[in-house]
Amino acid sequence: MxxxxxxxxxxxxxxxxxxxxxxxxxxxxxxxxxxxxxxxxxxxxxxxxxxxxxxxxxxxxxxxxxxxxxxxxxxxxxxxxxxxxxxxxxxxxxxxxxxxxxxxxxxxxxxxxxxxxxxxxxxxxxxxxxxxxxxxxxxxxxxxxxxxxxxxxxxxxxxxxxxxxxxxxxxxxxxxxxxxxxxxxxxxxxxxxxxxxxxxxxxxxxxxxxxxxxxxxxxxxxxxxxxxxxYAPDYLYVIPGSALFLLGVLFQALLLFGPVTLWGQYFGVHWLALGCLFSLLGFQVLSLGAFAKAFAMNESFEMSGRIFSNLMNWFTLEAGIVIGAAMIWIGLLADSAILATWLARDRGNLGSTHAVFVATTVIALGFQVVFSSFFLGMFRISMSKKEAAEKPPQRHLSLVRSVETKADGQDTP
Structure with missing residues (x-):
């Protein structure tokens, strides 16, 4: 140049x-x-x-x-x-x-x-x-x-x-x-x-x-x-992903205990399946957005955003694993309880189809959280290495300061 x-x-x-x-x-x-x-x-x-x-x-x-x-x-x-x-x-x-x-x-x-x-x-x-x-x-x-x-x-x-x-x-x-x-x-x-x-x-x-x-x-x-x-991952990933995820969670919360009728419209298991799909797809899009923003931070692009930067400073692989594992266990416990009830009824009518949909979706989301955390963890390692390479070793800094202090003392009459 x-x-x-x-x-x-x-x-x-x-x-x-x-x-x-x-x-x-x-x-x-x-x-x-x-x-x-x-x-x-x-x-x-x-x-x-x-x-x-x-x-x-x-x-x-x-x-x-x-x-x-x-x-x-x-x-x-x-x-x-x-x-x-x-x-x-x-x-x-x-x-x-x-x-x-x-x-x-x-x-x-x-x-x-x-x-x-x-x-x-x-x-x-x-x-x-x-x-x-x-x-x-x-x-x-x-x-x-x-x-x-x-x-x-x-x-x-x-x-x-x-x-x-x-x-x-x-x-x-x-x-x-x-x-x-x-x-x-x-x-x-x-x-x-x-x-x-x-x-x-x-x-x-x-x-x-x-x-x-x-x-x-x-x-x-x-x-x-x-x-x-x-250059606008919020509009490409975060906004559509959040909309899909929240809409899916709303459908699941509404239909968790069975079909409902609102404003004369019947909402049954088919709407619940759509809600599960929305939440899974929305979370996947949000994960891709997180990966894109992490890549941007790693490459020093101006597109990661202050909120995401703060989240990445807070985020640890272990926290992601704990959150994902908790979701998996909650889903498994719910499915186990439903299975036990079904067995107690001599394997008759399940009667909890809606709850099974929701519990299984929670398990799938939990696995996505765990594996996404590992992927983000790799970016954290790469960013830490870059930050370390940009900062001079502390021991070297202390030696420089010591030499400067001695030089200043010699120059003082």
Whole structure:
């Protein structure tokens, strides 16, 4: 990773894949804007394997070209950003759809101390034929709304490709995405790290290319939705799992002693079976959510949550085993009592079918608690090892403090 050059204030960063028709205009606009504003800037191109004259044009205009073999919008941008020298970076496409001569408002906001300055087309102007109706009226609003529901970022145009950020903020984000979802991950990470974010209305122009765009609506839309769900385990696992589990427990509690009639509707053993299924399925989904959050904590992702972190600090394998074993024994005792009653009645009508369903479900849940605890225990061991590796040995610290104390004593007259 290159550290920012203190002499360069702003780096204009562009991804490129066969953009010979427009990249020259974009570079010229960016350089002219720097000159007009009196800003010392540079243009850095992340080239993703262009086979046309894009690289030659960019170099001839004084831009630095960083080749990137890994395919993808995010890969090209990350390569260029890591190679940039500016204190601030402003990124936008090189297809002339964004106005590279309008960098002034972005630079002003970055100088004010904002970590991420988002352009917003939806609050600005979208010129005719600049954006497909599917993107303008459904895709972008849906994905932006979903992102704000999950992460409360406040961004109105999640996929706007023109945005500015400080290099220091970018380095803190640790972005992983290589495709179009790179733009979404940036906002999520900035929001999770409580960075200062603001928006600037911009104008989107029809791009200047004669070929189709690289964006694939449904493929990239699905990849974005997938990323949002990966980073929001509460919405993917915890909320649906909790709803299923609680609904199942409600059905079992209601039908434990036999069929009931509510509001004229008969609820019998079939509803009880459904309740048992809901509770087992709900607990399984909750377990997967716990595993996902534990993995996130282990990998230092910002998606585990404070409540789960506190629970993991409290959790021990032994506690899980005790809770699970208690559930198993309660279920077994209940089933044994029912069996004894059945035998005492000369193996006649069982008469306790509902209770058997519930007791057996408790046994199954108990086994799930035990084995899930072992799985979470492995994450605890891994996290403990990481924490130990990050902390210097206490004996070494005491020796360092002892040497420092002696040195301070010698320096004192």
């Amino acid at each position: 290159l550290f920012p050059d203190t002499e360069i204030e702003v780096s204009a960063v562009m991804p490129c894949l066969n953009e010979e028709e427009t990249i020259g205009r974009c570079i010229e606009k960016a350089l002219a804007c720097f000159a007009a504003l009196g800003v010392k800037g540079e243009v850095v191109i992340g080239d993703n394997g262009s086979t046309d004259r894009s690289v030659l044009i960019a170099k001839s205009l004084g831009a630095r070209v960083i080749p990137e073999n890994r395919k993808g919008y995010g890969s090209a941008l990350k390569a260029a950003i890591y190679a940039s020298h500016g204190k601030y970076c402003i990124m936008a496409d090189s297809d002339d759809s964004y106005d590279w001569s309008g960098l002034g408002p972005f630079i002003e906001k970055l100088r004010e101390g904002y970590d991420l300055v988002m352009g917003t087309r939806l609050k600005g102007t979208i010129l005719p034929s600049a954006m497909p109706p599917l993107h303008q009226y459904f895709g972008n609003p849906f994905l932006s709304g979903t992102m704000n529901l999950f992460f409360r970022t406040g961004a109105s145009d999640a996929y706007c490709g023109m945005r500015g950020f400080s290099r220091a903020a970018f380095d803190r984000m640790h972005l992983q995405a290589d495709g179009m979802e790179f733009a979404i991950e940036m906002i999520i990470k900035a929001s999770n790290k409580q960075m200062r974010i603001t928006e600037i209305p911009i104008t989107l122009h029809p791009d200047g290319r004669s070929r189709p765009p690289h964006l694939r609506s449904f493929r990239d839309g699905w990849r974005t939705l997938r990323l949002l769900l990966f």
